[in-house]
Each structure stands twice: as C-alpha cells, then as structure tokens.
Amino acid sequence: MANYRGGRINEEVRKEVSDIIRNGIKDPRMTAMISVTDVKVTKDLRYAKVYVSVFGKNETEKTESFGALKSSASFVRKEIGQRINLRYTPEIIFELDDSIEHGMHIDALLNKIKEK
Template sequence: MKSKRSYSRATRVAQNILEVAASLLMSEVKDPRIEHVQLNEVKLTPDLRIAKVYYILIDSDKFDEEAQTGLESCAGFVRRQLGDRLDLRHIPEIHFIWDESVHEGRRIEKLLSEIKYSDEEEK
C-alpha cells in the first residue's frame, strides 16, 4: 500500500511543479530564448529529489540549443520559486529535457498519411 500512496504523491507533486514552472516561464522569466517553449510533463524520481521537465518548441520540431541553454540558465530561479510556492521538504533539482516524443509522433503521423494517400492512389 505504501507504493501506491507514494505514487499518488509523486503524481500530485509533479503536476504542481508543472503548473508552477509553466506559469513562471510565461510570466516571470524574460529570456527571449524560451519564448516558444511549452512544458509538457514532469517526471519525478521516486525520492522526489530530481524533476525531469519535458518541453517542446511551439514553432519547431527540432531541438534548439539556445532554448535548452535558456532553460538551464533559469533552472535555479525556477527551483527557488518552487521552494517558495510548494510545501515540500526537499525541492527537486530541475532538469529540462526536450520532448522527442512529440516530434516522433508527428513523423509517424506524416508517414501514415503518406501510406494512406498512396493506397488511395492505387485504387
């Protein structure tokens, strides 16, 4: 029963981190390198010490080194703000990670539509 309880706590904490971090990036961080960043998901380690924050770029399907650098430069600020806004014993380290799954999903959709189009042409 303990693992189920810790899972729900980790899920709640991850959701809170996502909401606060997204709000901070939109309203308080004034770095032009991260203007087109959208946070998708937060995954926490079981001990809640490390938060992997997954993001995409709204206007691009490709990894952008500048956006990554901008996010890394504001990670300390985000962590401090999380400490002020969330009631946690330990504030997790923040690691921003480009979410390749969205890019892969779009690539697969494109391939499937090409297959469907070629099947329709054959008929």
C-alpha cells in the same frame, strides 16, 4: 511516499514550472514555444526531471531557447520553492522531449501512405 502522492506532486510541479516558463522567465533568447510535457520528481524530493518540447522555426532557435531554459534552472527552482510547500525544493533538470515531433512525423508518414 504513496504512489498517488507522487503523482500529485509531479502534476503540481508541472503546472507551476509551466506557469514560470510562460510568465516568469524574461530571457530574450527564449523565442521558441516551450511546452512542459512531463515531470518526474524522485521519491526523496531532491531532483525533478522536467521534460519539455521546444517548437521553433529552425534548429538554431530551438537549441538557443533550450539553452536559455537550462541556464534559468536555478530561477525556476527558487520560484518552485516559493510556490509549493515541500520538505525539500527539488533541483530542476531539464530534458528535451521530442515525442510530439516524432508523433507528427509518423502522422505525416501515415497520411502520405493513405494518399497513395
């Protein structure tokens, strides 16, 4: 698979997974805001690692929302199979991505240093 094709597939899967999470999943445990940051589909199109950031009021809300998201992976896979025409429908693996929170923490530290 050419490199540009892999990037196009990753981006298309990211858009569709984001739309499915926003509009398709009706789990009441998902109360936190979930953002899809990146998707990495393997070259053989068997697996897709979906990196998500979860923003919630507290840590329990975040873990509960992420657990609900992981339990809905088979539903997301079925929807991806219907929306995107690929040879294989990749198995969805959700991974927690805390890079946005880490960046906000570093920004807060820099602002704190700037004030001194």
